Amino acid sequence: MNFHKKGSLKGIVTIPGDKSISHRAVMFGALAKGTTEVTNFLQGADCLSTIRCFKQLGIEIQNDASSDSVVIHGKGLHGLTKPSELLDVGNSGTTMRLISGILSGQTFAVSLNGDSSIQKRPMGRIITPLAMMDADIVSLGEKGCAPLSINSSGERTNKLKGIHYHSPVASAQIKSCVLLAGMYADSETSVTEPSLSRNHTELMLTQFGAKITSQGSTATILPNPNLVGQKINVPGDISSAAYFIAAGLIVPNSELVIKNVGINPTRDGILRVCQQMGAKITLENVIDNGGEPVADLVVKYSELQGVEIGGDIIPTLIDEIPIIAILACAAKGQTVIKDAAELKVKESNRIDVMVNNLSRMGADITATEDGMIINGGKILHGTTIESLADHRIAMSFAIASLIAEDDMIIREAECVDISYPNFYSDLDNLCR
Ligand code: S3P
Numbered sequence: 001m002n003f004h005k006k007g008s009l010k011g012i013v014t015i016p017g018d019k020s021i022s023h024r025a026v027m028f029g030a031l032a033k034g035t036t037e038v039t040n041f042l043q044g045a046d047c048l049s050t051i052r053c054f055k056q057l058g059i060e061i062q063n064d065a066s067s068d069s070v071v072i073h074g075k076g077l078h079g080l081t082k083p084s085e086l087l088d089v090g091n092s093g094t095t096m097r098l099i100s101g102i103l104s105g106q107t108f109a110v111s112l113n114g115d116s117s118i119q120k121r122p123m124g125r126i127i128t129p130l131a132m133m134d135a136d137i138v139s140l141g142e143k144g145c146a147p148l149s150i151n152s153s154g155e156r157t158n159k160l161k162g163i164h165y166h167s168p169v170a171s172a173q174i175k176s177c178v179l180l181a182g183m184y185a186d187s188e189t190s191v192t193e194p195s196l197s198r199n200h201t202e203l204m205l206t207q208f209g210a211k212i213t214s215q216g217s218t219a220t221i222l223p224n225p226n227l228v229g230q231k232i233n234v235p236g237d238i239s240s241a242a243y244f245i246a247a248g249l250i251v252p253n254s255e256l257v258i259k260n261v262g263i264n265p266t267r268d269g270i271l272r273v274c275q276q277m278g279a280k281i282t283l284e285n286v287i288d289n290g291g292e293p294v295a296d297l298v299v300k301y302s303e304l305q306g307v308e309i310g311g312d313i314i315p316t317l318i319d320e321i322p323i324i325a326i327l328a329c330a331a332k333g334q335t336v337i338k339d340a341a342e343l344k345v346k347e348s349n350r351i352d353v354m355v356n357n358l359s360r361m362g363a364d365i366t367a368t369e370d371g372m373i374i375n376g377g378k379i380l381h382g383t384t385i386e387s388l389a390d391h392r393i394a395m396s397f398a399i400a401s402l403i404a405e406d407d408m409i410i411r412e413a414e415c416v417d418i419s420y421p422n423f424y425s426d427l428d429n430l431c432r
Contacts, residue, residue, distance in 0.1 A: 001409065001410050001413035001414070001424075002407060002408070002409055003382075003397075003398055003401035003404075003407065003408045003409070003410060004382075004401060004406075004407045004408070005401065005402060005403065005404060005405070006251070006402050006431040006432075007251075007253075007431065007432040008251055008252060008253035008254045008255075008301070008431075008432050009244070009247050009248055009251055009254040009255075009256050009402075009430040009431055009432070010254065010255055010256060010430065010432055011256055011257070011429065011430050012256065012257045012258075012259060013244055013256065013257075013258055013259065013426050013429070013430055014236065014259040014260055015236030015237055015238075015240050015241045015244075015258060015259065015260055015261055016040070016042050016043070016044075016068075016236060016237065016240060016420060016421075016422070017040040017041050017042035017068065017234035017235070017236065017237060018042065018200075018234050018235055018236065018237040018238070018239075018262050019042050019044060019046060019047060019094070019237055019239070019240075019419050020094065020172070020198060020200050020237075021200050021204070021232075021234045021235065021262070021292065022038070022041050022042040022044075022047040022050075022234050023046070023047055023050045023092075023094050023095060023098065024098075024176075024200055024201060024204050024205075025038040025041065025070070025072075025204070025232045025234065026038070026047070026050045026051055026054055026061065026070065026072060027050065027054070027098060027099070027102065027180075028204055028205060028208045028227060028230075029072030029074050029229060029230070029232075030054045030057070030059040030061075030072055030074050030075070030079075030080070031074060031075075031076065031077050031079075031080075031102065031183075031208075031227050032074040032076070032208050032209075032227035032228055032229045032230070033074055033075070033076045033226070033227065033228055033229065034074060034228055034229030035071060035072070035073055035074070035229045036071070036072040036074055036229040036230050036231075036232065037069065037070075037071055037229075037230075037231045037232070038069065038070040038071075038072070038232045038233075038234060039067075039068065039069050039231075039232070039233045039234065040068050040233055040234040040235070040236070040260075041063070041068050041069065041070045041234055042068075042234065042237065042419070043063075043065050043068060043421060044417065044418055044419045044420065044421060045090060045091065045092075045417050045418045045421075046090065046091060046092035046094065046095065046418050046419060047092075048063075048090075049088070049089050049090040049091075049092045049095050049114075050089075050092065050094075050095045050099075051063055051070070052088070053087045053088075053089065053095060053099060054072075054080075056083040056084075056085065056087055057080040057081060057083055057087075058075070058079070058080055058081035058083075059072060059073065059074065059075060059079075059080070060072075060073040061073070072229075074227070074229050076227070077183060077184075077224070077225070077226075077227060080102075080103075080106055081108070082108035082109070082110065083110060086110075086111045086112065086113055086147070087099070087110060087111070087112045087113075088112075088113060088114060089112060089113070089114040089118060089146075090114055090115055090118070091114065091115050091117055091118060091347065091389075091418055092114065092118070092418075093118065093121055093173060093346075093347075094173055095114075096112060096114055096118060096123070096146060096148070097123070097125075097126050097173040097174065097176070097177045098173065098176050098177055098180060098201075099112070100112065100123075100126055100130065100137060100148060100150065100177055101126070101130065101176065101177035101178060101179070101180035101181040102180050102181070103150045103151075104130050104133070104135035104136075104137055104150055104151075104160060104181045104184070105135075105156075105159075105160055105180075105181055105183065105184025105185075106150075106151065106156070106184075107151070107155050107156050107157070108151060108155065109149070109150065109151040109152050109154075109155075110149075110150050110151065111140075111147055111148065111149045111150070111152075112146060112147060112148045112149075112150070113146050113147040113148075114146055117347050117348070117389065117390075118145075118146050119141055119145050119146050119147070120145060121145060121146075121345055121346075121347075122143075122144060122145065122345055123139055123141075123144055123145055123146055123148060124139070124143075124144030125167075125168075125169065125171065125174050126173070126174055126177045126178075127139060127144060127148075129163065129165045129167070129174070129177070129178045129181075129191075130177070130178070130181055132161070132163050132165065133160040133161050133162070133163050133178070133181055133182075133185060133189070134158070134160055134161045135150070135160055135181060136150065136151050136152065136153050136156065137149070137150045138152065159184060159185055159186040159223070160181055160182075160184050160185040160186070161185060161186060161187075162182060162185040162186055162187030162188050162189045162223065163178075163185075163189055163190075164189075164190040164191075164192070165178050165189075165190065165191045165192070166192050167191055167192065167193045167194070168194070169193070169194065169342060170193045170194050170195040170196070170197045170217070170314070170315040170342075171193070171197055171315075171342070172197040172198040172199075172200070172201065172315075174191070174193075175191045175193060175197060175201065175219060176201040178191045179191060179201055179202075179205070179212070179219060179221045180201075182221040182223060183210065183221065183223060183224065183225055184223065184224075185223045186223065187223065188220055188221065188222050188223065189220070189221050189223070190218055190219065190220040190221075191218065191219050192217055192218040193217045193218075193315075194217070195217055195311070195312040195314070195315050196216070196217040196266055196312070196315065197266065197315040198264070198266045198267055198315070198316075199214065199219070199264070199266045200264070200292070201219075202214050202219050203264075203291045203292065204232070204291075205221070205225075205227075206291075207230055207232075207290060207291065208225075208227040208228060208229075208230055209225055209226055209227050209228050210222070210225035210227060211225060232290065233289055233290065235260060235261070235262030235264075235289050235292050235294045236258075236259070236260035236261045236262055236294070237261075237262065237419070237420075238261050238262050238263060238264075238267050238268065238270065238271075238320075239267075239319045239320060239392075239419070240419060240420045240423070241258050241261045241297065242270050242319075242320045242323045243323055243395045243396070243398070243399050243423070243427070244256060244258050244299070244426075244427075244430065245258065245270065245271075245274060245279075245281065245297065245299050246323045246326055246327050246399050247399050247402055247427070247430070248299035248300065248301065249274065249279050249280075249281075249299060249300075249301060249302050249304060249327065249330075250301070250304070250326070250327065250330040250399075250402070250403055251301065251402050251403060252301050253301055254299070254300065254301045255298075255299070255300045255301070256298075256299055256430055257296055257297070257298055257299075258296065258297040258298075258299060259296045260294055260296070261294065261295055261296070261297050262289075262292055262293070262294055263283070263286070263293050263294065263295050264292050264293060265293075265316070266315070266316055267316055267317075268316060269313045269314070269315075269316030269317030269320070270317045270320040270323075270324065271297075272313065272316075273307060273309055273313070273317060273320075273324060274327070276307045277302075277304040277305055277306070277307050277327065277331055278302055278303060278304055278305050279299070279302045279304060280299070280300040280301075280302045281297055281298065281299050281300075282297070282298045283295040283296070283297060283298075284296045284297075284298060303332070304327060304330060304331035304332070304376075305331055305332055305333055306328060306331050306332065306333035306334045306335040306336075306374070306375075306376055307328075307331075307335055307336075308335070308336045308338075309324070309335070309336070309337050309338070309340075309371075310336070310337070310338035310339040310340075310371070311339055314339045314340050314342075318340070318342055318343070318346075319346075319392060321337060321340055321343055321350065321354075321371075322350055322353075322354050322392050322393055322396040323392070323395070323396045323399060324337065325337070325354045325358065325365070325372060325374060325396070326358075326396050326397075326399055326400045328374040328376050329358060329363045329365070329374060329376055329378065329380060329400070330376060330403060331376040331377070332376055332377050333375075333376060333377075334373065334374070334375050334376070335373070335374045335376065336371070336373050337371035337372050337373075337374075338368065338370050338371040339370055339371065340370055340371040341369065341370040341371075343371070346390070346392075347388075347389070347390040347391065347392070347393075347418075348387075348388040348389075348390040348393060350390070350392070350393065351367050351368075351371065351372055352367065353386070353387075353388055353390065353393050354372065354393070354396070355367040355372055356386070357383075357385050357386065357393075357397060358374075358380075358400075360383045361380045361381050361382070361383050361400065361404060362378055362379060362380055362381045363378055363380060364376075364378050379405055380400060380403060380404045380405065381404060381405050381406055382401070382404045382405065382406030382407045382408040383408060383409075384408070384409045384410075384411065385397040385408060385409065385410045385411065386411050387410055387411055387412045387413060387415060388412070389412040389415040390415065391415045391416050391417070391418040391419050391420070392419075394410050394412065394413050394415050394416050395416055395420065395423055397410050398410060398413070398423070398424065398427060399427075402431070
């Protein structure tokens with residue numbers, strides 16, 4: 001797809017539903033008794049993979065894509081049934097890791113697989129704690145990757161074992177996987193992470209009726225909850241909003257309003273970093289949306305300064321680091337991003353992909369073991385971008401194209417369908 005420099009961004013954009021929250025609404029709705037009604041559901045390919053998997057597990061789900069509303073007819077904690085075929089999670093790491101925790105507590109055998117990117121992403125990180133819980137889960141792929149097979153040695157009759165897992169990485173997918181398996185355990189299950197990752201599972205499962213306590217970076221769940229269907233209005237995804245925040249900040253004379261953005265403190269690191277960089281962003285209409293705070297953001301073009309980012313803030317902006325790298329190129333001075341080695345095991349190796357593509361555009365950027373160093377202020381030139389079908393890479397370079405000197409091509413640009421199907425038209429509507 002072709003991209004070229006554009007004038008200022010003006011107007012209003014309403015951000016589609018949060019990917020993490022949309023996945024969880026379907027999963028928890030399936031395990032609850034009664035009906036769960038979800039509004040502002042994200043119609044991205046990843047969330048549709050979750051719907052498809054739960055339909056295969058015997059759950060009736062109606063998805064009205066014209067109104068972004070989904071109705072899930074849950075069957076309770078023990079209501080899933082054996083699928084007739086392998087479950088295909090597509091490109092979705094969240095689906096694979098969270099569903100594995102749920103499936104480990106079922107009696108039936110089931111196999112899971114996904115696309116070529118999923119088959120390279122580490123699953124040992126969930127197999128290890130699940131095996132400690134006495135789950136029967138094995139990797140059939142290379143280096144502990146998908147395909148995965150659960151309960152292949154025969155029907156499970158006993159409960160899982162409650163554990164206290166000390167996760168080596170801050171990851172909401174690992175934490176959620178273990179907590180979900182903990183619902184099928186014989187005693188309480190805790191997860192402690194090095195820093196607190198996004199807490200949507202803890203918030204939403206509590207709303208459904210589970211008993212979860214959180215203290216610092218430790219979450220604990222009691223087994224065998226009685227989950228009851230809920231009404232969930234999904235806030236807009238701050239990870240999707242991040243592209244427009246960046247566009248507004250770096251394209252001269254821009255001023256835009258980004259409506260309905262989830263600003264949960266475990267997700268709002270991008271706002272804190274932008275403020276540190278000198279960004280003019282104000283929050284309006286802040287409301288509580290069922291435990292998940294939401295706001296409208298007013299973003300104005302700003303002269304940005306480089307920053308140093310590392311430590312506990314990293315899990316709160318992990319998916320925004322590619323677009324932060326673009327901001328850093330437009331800023332004056334040096335930006336150092338560290339403690340972000342997790343970027344290497346996302347939909348692509350996001351350190352390598354950002355450094356390779358931005359270097360070819362003329363940026364001064366160096367990869368490090370756990371992040372990157374960027375000396376901002378260099379003129380960016382157009383080139384052909386290899387997105388490696390990673391949605392966050394494609395969207396980041398679509399924003400970079402707004403300030404690049406020459407035309408650009410982004411390969412496999414249609415991969416934005418994973419998390420933001422209307423991204424390019426929403427961007428076009430803002431550009432003057
Ligand atoms: C997610 C958690 C994060 C994030 C991913 C969605 C989730 O992954 O990168 O896009 O919904 O739990 P990790 O838990 O692997 O950090």
